[in-house]
Amino acid sequence: MRTCVLYIGGTSRSGSTLLECLLARRDDVVALGEVAHLWRRGLLDNELCACGQHFWRCPFWQSVGDRAFGGWSAVDVDRVLWLRRSVDRQRRLLITGRRHPPSSLAAAAREYASFYRRIYEAASAIATAPVVLDSSKVPPTAVALTHDKAINLHVMHIVRDSRGVAYSWTKTVTRPESATRESMPRFGVGLSAAQWAAHNLEVRLIAHRGAPVVRLRYEDLVDDANATVREAWSALGLPGEGGLPMSDPRTIELRPTHSVAGNPMRFRHGVTKLAPDLEWRSRMPTRERRLVTAMTFPLLRHYGYL
Ligand SMILES: [Zn+2]
Numbered sequence: 001m002r003t004c005v006l007y008i009g010g011t012s013r014s015g016s017t018l019l020e021c022l023l024a025r026r027d028d029v030v031a032l033g034e035v036a037h038l039w040r041r042g043l044l045d046n047e048l049c050a051c052g053q054h055f056w057r058c059p060f061w062q063s064v065g066d067r068a069f070g071g072w073s074a075v076d077v078d079r080v081l082w083l084r085r086s087v088d089r090q091r092r093l094l095i096t097g098r099r100h101p102p103s104s105l106a107a108a109a110r111e112y113a114s115f116y117r118r119i120y121e122a123a124s125a126i127a128t129a130p131v132v133l134d135s136s137k138v139p140p141t142a143v144a145l146t147h148d149k150a151i152n153l154h155v156m157h158i159v160r161d162s163r164g165v166a167y168s169w170t171k172t173v174t175r176p177e178s179a180t181r182e183s184m185p186r187f188g189v190g191l192s193a194a195q196w197a198a199h200n201l202e203v204r205l206i207a208h209r210g211a212p213v214v215r216l217r218y219e220d221l222v223d224d225a226n227a228t229v230r231e232a233w234s235a236l237g238l239p240g241e242g243g244l245p246m247s248d249p250r251t252i253e254l255r256p257t258h259s260v261a262g263n264p265m266r267f268r269h270g271v272t273k274l275a276p277d278l279e280w281r282s283r284m285p286t287r288e289r290r291l292v293t294a295m296t297f298p299l300l301r302h303y304g305y306l
Helices: 016-023 035-044 059-069 077-087 090-096 103-126 139-145 162-169 189-208 218-223 225-235 279-283 286-295 297-302
Strands: 003-010 029-031 131-137 151-159 213-217 251-254 270-273
Touching: 003 016, 003 103, 003 139, 003 189, 016 029, 016 131, 016 151, 016 218, 016 225, 016 251, 029 103, 035 077, 035 103, 035 131, 059 103, 077 090, 077 103, 090 103, 090 139, 090 189, 103 131, 103 139, 103 151, 131 139, 139 151, 139 189, 151 189, 151 218, 162 189, 162 279, 162 286, 189 213, 189 286, 189 297, 213 218, 213 225, 218 225, 286 297
Parallel strands: 003 131, 003 151, 029 131, 151 213
Antiparallel strands: 251 270
């Protein structure tokens, strides 16, 4: 049977970790975090899983590695990282995103995707959850996954106002999972606006490769999480009802997950009040806001932000 994978696509700082934490509350979902970073941050750097254990000490990930590969030590990480450089990168998207790419590249993409498929199959079986959630976000990873026909890929494309995203990139955020407590990178608004537009446009290539893609907005998610998720879930034809166990329309109790990598929000659990992060509206310098609006104008309008 093909493993049902729900992939959260888009660009960073758009609410993908919040969406992941919300979806993780569903009994039929097992949330894995950004699996694209498992190879380096988990296997090589032994960073913290969202459960609080380091990757090599987390019982869930050890079971997944045993079931998928007969133990993580059996995985040729250099090979995976070589494949990743070959097929999972922005500059290859115009080839990997074709309906009929060159056969050598398609074979490399299939081999690369097969490592993910084995992880998905093992996680689904261990968690007895029919839907596996991968929030790797970036379109090249999802496009590579479409090359393995045993992966039943569905994509929720989350978008957020580009000005909120660009403002967020100017702030300092520390990475609690890193041994050195380093900060997440910061970008100027010009660069993050360009990245926002590129990543969001590239999601179209996933649909071009035949996977169902549905778009939802961060601002609608925090406003009415239950309705927004339910609508996206049913538009993708995922099994069952798409609702969330909210305590009230703006409140949900988040539970710890085994998210292997992602935004520091993945460590948050307990009763959580959803509120939109609109600081950029009052704090973002006018000059920067105008620049981002100009650079992202067509998509901002397309997504209904203007
Ligand atoms: Zn864990």
